Amino acid sequence: MSLKSTSSRYGSVAVAIHWLSALMIVLLFATGLLAAAQVDSDAKVALLRAHTPLGAGVLVLTLFRIVWWFVADKRPALPAGQPAWQQWVARATHIGLYVVVLVTASSGIATIVLSGALPAIVGSATLPNLETVLPRAVHGVVSRLMLGLLALHIGAALYHQFIRRDHLLARMGIGAA
Ligand code: HEM
Numbered sequence: 001m002s003l004k005s006t007s008s009r010y011g012s013v014a015v016a017i018h019w020l021s022a023l024m025i026v027l028l029f030a031t032g033l034l035a036a037a038q039v040d041s042d043a044k045v046a047l048l049r050a051h052t053p054l055g056a057g058v059l060v061l062t063l064f065r066i067v068w069w070f071v072a073d074k075r076p077a078l079p080a081g082q083p084a085w086q087q088w089v090a091r092a093t094h095i096g097l098y099v100v101v102l103v104t105a106s107s108g109i110a111t112i113v114l115s116g117a118l119p120a121i122v123g124s125a126t127l128p129n130l131e132t133v134l135p136r137a138v139h140g141v142v143s144r145l146m147l148g149l150l151a152l153h154i155g156a157a158l159y160h161q162f163i164r165r166d167h168l169l170a171r172m173g174i175g176a177a
Contacts, residue, residue, distance in 0.1 A: 013073065024061075058101060104142045
């Protein structure tokens with residue numbers, strides 16, 4: 001597989017970023033939801049010590065991915081033979097995913113900074129109440145929106161792979177074309 005994409009499949013840089021981001025986002029939902037439900041402050045801080053660098057990592061990977069598309073690589077064309085409405089939904093979902101990842105990660109960073117939680121996460125200070133700052137509410141809402149878009153995205157990939165049987169996952173490095 002070459003570093004850059006071709007007209008019909010993603011290159012190794014795009015494939016690596018895609019699956020690494022997917023794994024990190026699964027871990028972010030697990031640690032984020034557990035932290036939000038946690039009443040014990042020490043346990044909440046421990047979860048946030050995993051959640052915060054993972055979220056910052058996804059933000060950096062996503063910014064790199066956007067720069068990569070603009071300066072170095074070109075996205076493959078959408079699979080042939082799809083009705084126009086499906087192409088529109090696919091494009092809107094892909095752009096939507098970039099937007100919600102950027103807003104979720106930025107609102108997470110703003111929550112930590114504005115609530116004054118950083119000394120608790122990097123040191124041993126007491127964790128303040130995170131719910132007092134507006135970005136915390138934004139983070140909760142936009143992460144739910146991301147779940148909706150991910151359901152659409154994964155559902156479409158499975159529809160292509162198992163109902164249309166057009167080997168869509170091979171474009172993203174899984175299985176043979
Ligand atoms: C794509 C990246 C991210 C995803 C998918 C994500 C996901 C989540 C989710 C699902 C929650 C639970 C929200 C709720 O139930 O209301 C959460 C909470 C939280 N996240 Fe993130 N997050 C991301 C990035 C970040 C970043 C970069 C930071 C900080 C640097 C951060 C800090 C927090 C904080 C402080 C909470 C609140 C925990 C609490 O209330 O106890 N997140 N996150």
